[in-house]
Amino acid sequence: DDGSQKPMSNTDADGASTISDDYECTHPPYKVHIVSKSPSVLYITDFVTPEERLHLQEITKSTFSHSRVQQGQPGSSHPSSNSPASYPQSSARDSNGILHAVRTSQSTTAPPSDPVVKCISQRALSFQGLSPSSSSSSSSSSSKSSNHHDQHLEPLQLVKYAKGEHYHYHTDWFTDPSLSRSSQGGNRVSSFFAYVKVDDVTGGGTNFPLLEDPSRGSEARGPGEEEQGGQGGRGRGRGDGENGDKGEWWWCRYVDCDEEYENGLTFLPLEGNAVYWENLRPENGQGDQRTLHAGLPVTSGEKIGMNIWTRQLPLPEELRGGQANEGVKVSG
Ligand SMILES: O=C(O)CCC(=O)C(=O)O
Ligand SMILES: [Fe+2]
Structure with missing residues (x-):
């Protein structure tokens, strides 16, 4: 019973937003849905609040630049613009030597010292059962404890797609061992991809071609198992919210139920929601190829996503984006 919600930001004379002095990090009551157990893929609704999403846009507004992607490893990663020193261009040659644009979006990193950015980072750590640093808000007194995992996080990366832009198939885990040395933090255990802004967007889903669409029954595509009359009419049973092997119709709120079966699973870009997955196989720490995914072309509107x-x-330290690097655009 409170009309007493603290405003996240005040708008100053220039229309620029600043965090109010009494901002406190609180976590929204997000919900988690299991998409797949192997690999582990979870869908999270309301992971980033509307206020946080606006704030993220404001603090990164003028800092986007064309994303860079690892060379020779089309799209295997796209480090933050101020991350490891020299990442080559957003295109790569295939085995025939043909140059492809693997990523046409723009990206930037969020300043790690921003209180809202810190808050979201801590949420992402807690979600994984990792411990954030002891102080969550104002006091930036100590980073002495080694019993927390803040240092395992890369700076949050925002990715912006205008009409026609996309990000080709890739894994977030590094396929090049030289990029996942222990001295450099090892590989990427997990990814969150959150939808920060989805403005009049058509297209722009996140496609995992090797994952099974949870809205489809696992049995429903056997010969003779075809169901009739479901909208979409492709054998997807209406699960009426119950578990079962006929698939669960309610997933169509979050996944593209018009996606062709051959194309695997496509998450709809929905503001505030996030997809979480584990990149490495738990048994041996090797990259899991099944996590291959793409940002499908945005055919209209503008989409901004966030990688954690x-x-x-x-x-x-230098890969965590010290204060000195904040908001710096990469030239070239
Ligand atoms: O834009 C998307 O839907 C996915 C983007 C992505 O996979 C990435 O930035 O690593
Ligand atoms: Fe990705």
């Missing part, structure tokens, strides 16, 4: 990547090991 957790490393196996602490990242060295």
Whole structure:
């Protein structure tokens, strides 16, 4: 019973937003749905609040630049613009030497010292059962304790797509071992991809071609198992919210139920929601190819997403984006 919600930001004379002095990090009551157990893929509704989403847009507004992607490893990663020193261009040659644009979006990193960014980072750590640092808000007194995992997080990366832009199939885990050395934090254990802004967007889903669409029954596609009359009419049973092997119709709120079966699973871009998955096989720490995914072309509107990547090991300071690097655009 409170009309007493603290405003996250005040708008100053320039229309720029600043966090109010009494901002406190609180976590919204997000909900988690299991998409797949192997690999582990979870869908989270309301993971990022409307206020946080606006704030993220405001603090990164003028800092986007064309994303860079690992060379020779089309799209295997797209480190933050101020992350490891020299990442080559957003295109790569295939085995025939043909140059492809693997990523046409723009990206930037969110300043790690921003209170809202810290709050979301801590949420992402807690979600994974990892411990955030002891102080969540104002006091930035100590970072002495080694019993927390803040250092396992890469700076949050925002990705912006205008009409026609996309990000080709890739894994978030590094396929090049030289990029996942222990001295560099190891590989990316997990990914969150959250939808920060989805403005009049058509297209722009996140497609996992090797995952099974949970709205489809696992049995429903056997010969003779075809169901009739479901909208979409492709054998998807109406599960009426019950578990079962006929698939669950309610998933069509979150996944593209018009996606062709051959194309696997496509999450709809829905503001505030996030997809979480584990990149490495739990049994041996090797990259899981089944996590291959793409940002499908945005055919109209503008989409902004956010990557939250957790490393196996602490990242060295320079890759965590010290204050000095904040908001710096990469030239070239
Ligand atoms: O834009 C998307 O839907 C996915 C983007 C993505 O996979 C990434 O930035 O690593
Ligand atoms: Fe990705």
